[in-house]
Amino acid sequence: MTPMASVPPVADLLPHSIGPYLGLMLAGFAVAIVGHLSRSRWLVAVGVIMIVLATLLFPLALQLTTNEPPPPGPKVPLA
Numbered sequence: 001m002t003p004m005a006s007v008p009p010v011a012d013l014l015p016h017s018i019g020p021y022l023g024l025m026l027a028g029f030a031v032a033i034v035g036h037l038s039r040s041r042w043l044v045a046v047g048v049i050m051i052v053l054a055t056l057l058f059p060l061a062l063q064l065t066t067n068e069p070p071p072p073g074p075k076v077p078l079a
Contacts, residue, residue, distance in 0.1 A: 021054045021055070021058060021059060022054070024050055024053065024054035024058075025050070025051055025054035025055055027050060028047045028048070028049070028050030028051035028053075028054060029047065029051065030047070031043060031046055031047035031050060032044050032046075032047025032048055032050075032051070033047070034047075035047055
C-alpha cells in the first residue's frame with residue numbers, strides 16, 4: 001500500500017450540509033462581539049477569521065474538491 005492511499009480526500013473531511021457552516025459563522029459573530037465588548041483586538045480578529053472561513057473559504061474548497069456537477073436550475077419559460 002502506498003502512503004497516499006491512506007490519506008482521505010479533502011472533500012471527505014468537509015461537511016456536506018449547511019449546518020456546520022452556519023454554526024461556525026454564528027460562533028464567529030459571537031466571538032467578535034465579545035472581543036469588541038472586552039476591547040480585545042485578537043479576539044475580534046479570531047471572530048472575523050471564523051466568519052470568513054465559514055462563509056467563503058470552506059464552501060469554496062468544498063465546491064472545488066467535489067466531482068459532482070451542481071444541480072440544474074429551475075426551468076423558466078421564455079416569454
